[in-house]
Amino acid sequence: MNSLADISVIVPCFNAERYLRVCLESLKAQRTPQIEMIFIDDGSTDATGAILDAFARTEPRAQVLHIQNSGVSAARNRGISLATGRYIAFVDADDALEEDGLALLYQTAMRTGAQITSANHMLFDVEKNRRVPVEIEPVVQQPSEIVKEIIHMHRIYNNIWNKLYDRTLFDGGLRLDETVRIGEDALLNMQLYLRARKVVHIPETTYVYRIHSQSAMSGVRDYSEAHQPMLESMNRLLRQEGIKELYFRDYLQSCVWIDEKRRGIRACMSAFNSRIRPLVLDGIDGERIPQKDRRLYRLVVSGRFPQFYKLMRVFEKITGWKWGIRR
Numbered sequence: 171m172n173s174l175a176d177i178s179v180i181v182p183c184f185n186a187e188r189y190l191r192v193c194l195e196s197l198k199a200q201r202t203p204q205i206e207m208i209f210i211d212d213g214s215t216d217a218t219g220a221i222l223d224a225f226a227r228t229e230p231r232a233q234v235l236h237i238q239n240s241g242v243s244a245a246r247n248r249g250i251s252l253a254t255g256r257y258i259a260f261v262d263a264d265d266a267l268e269e270d271g272l273a274l275l276y277q278t279a280m281r282t283g284a285q286i287t288s289a290n291h292m293l294f295d296v297e298k299n300r301r302v303p304v305e306i307e308p309v310v311q312q313p314s315e316i317v318k319e320i321i322h323m324h325r326i327y328n329n330i331w332n333k334l335y336d337r338t339l340f341d342g343g344l345r346l347d348e349t350v351r352i353g354e355d356a357l358l359n360m361q362l363y364l365r366a367r368k369v370v371h372i373p374e375t376t377y378v379y380r381i382h383s384q385s386a387m388s389g390v391r392d393y394s395e396a397h398q399p400m401l402e403s404m405n406r407l408l409r410q411e412g413i414k415e416l417y418f419r420d421y422l423q424s425c426v427w428i429d430e431k432r433r434g435i436r437a438c439m440s441a442f443n444s445r446i447r448p449l450v451l452d453g454i455d456g457e458r459i460p461q462k463d464r465r466l467y468r469l470v471v472s473g474r475f476p477q478f479y480k481l482m483r484v485f486e487k488i489t490g491w492k493w494g495i496r497r
């Protein structure tokens with residue numbers, strides 16, 4: 171291993187033999203900058219461990235750690251603790267980097283001094299053999315605004331595998347929440363962007379994300395229930411940072427959107443006051459709500475928000491105007 175690595179690339183692996191070799195080849199092709207590859211074999215029961223060990227014997231930049239199955243967040247956290255590079259990047263074992271993907275991110279970070287550098291990515295649907303580019307439009311460069319986008323489940327800012335992070339952002343033990351299975355990367359990004367002084371997004375595509383039957387979200391049957399731990403953790407984070415009031419509208423919209431996606435408007439609003447409102451109002455200081463959101467806050471507090479929301483959705487259909495659920 172090179173103790174002077176520019177980038178530590180952390181790759182959690184669990185029963186990934188089907189796509190792992192493509193991932194390894196894409197990592198091997200990254201010639202600049204200097205990288206170290208940290209593979210965490212998360213208790214795989216297929217040939218994943220053997221493939222990684224064979225790769226490490228011929229690739230001096232690679233190290234492999236075999237652990238008991240603990241989940242992707244625990245595996246990534248082990249990797250963060252082992253990282254020695256100036257920057258950290260994450261790659262999933264069933265995905266791949268574009269040629270020079272890390273070089274593009276690194277050169278931008280060095281040129282601009284950005285502590286987080288993000289890029290566009292490509293979705294590759296394995297079953298349909300179709301590639302779909304995912305691009306930001308418009309680009310947001312202020313960390314506080316990016317936090318708002320993350321709360322709204324942004325398709326680029328939420329992910330951790332299309333970014334380069336200054337390793338000092340993880341100082342003090344900042345890690346992924348191992349109790350959250352869906353949305354854990356968004357929670358980490360919220361905290362990292364709140365810490366970052368400067369962030370940059372580049373238009374190049376640096377990463378290929380595979381969509382297949384074994385993807386994390388493919389087995390999720392109840393979208394709303396699956397996201398509840400994330401919403402509860404997000405609530406705690408916003409409260410701890412003292413900024414929940416600042417993002418009141420955004421958090422409310424996200425809670426509604428997630429529930430509505432699974433249950434539909436009518437069922438979502440019928441259960442809003444008992445199901446969603448307590449979480450939205452938890453820890454809120456009404457005096458700190460921004461003026462522009464005061465009316466909305468009063469509607470939630472009074473229990474009249476469901477009627478308002480259903481009227482707004484009718485208005486949306488008539489005019490095309492959106493209440494604010496943008497993703």
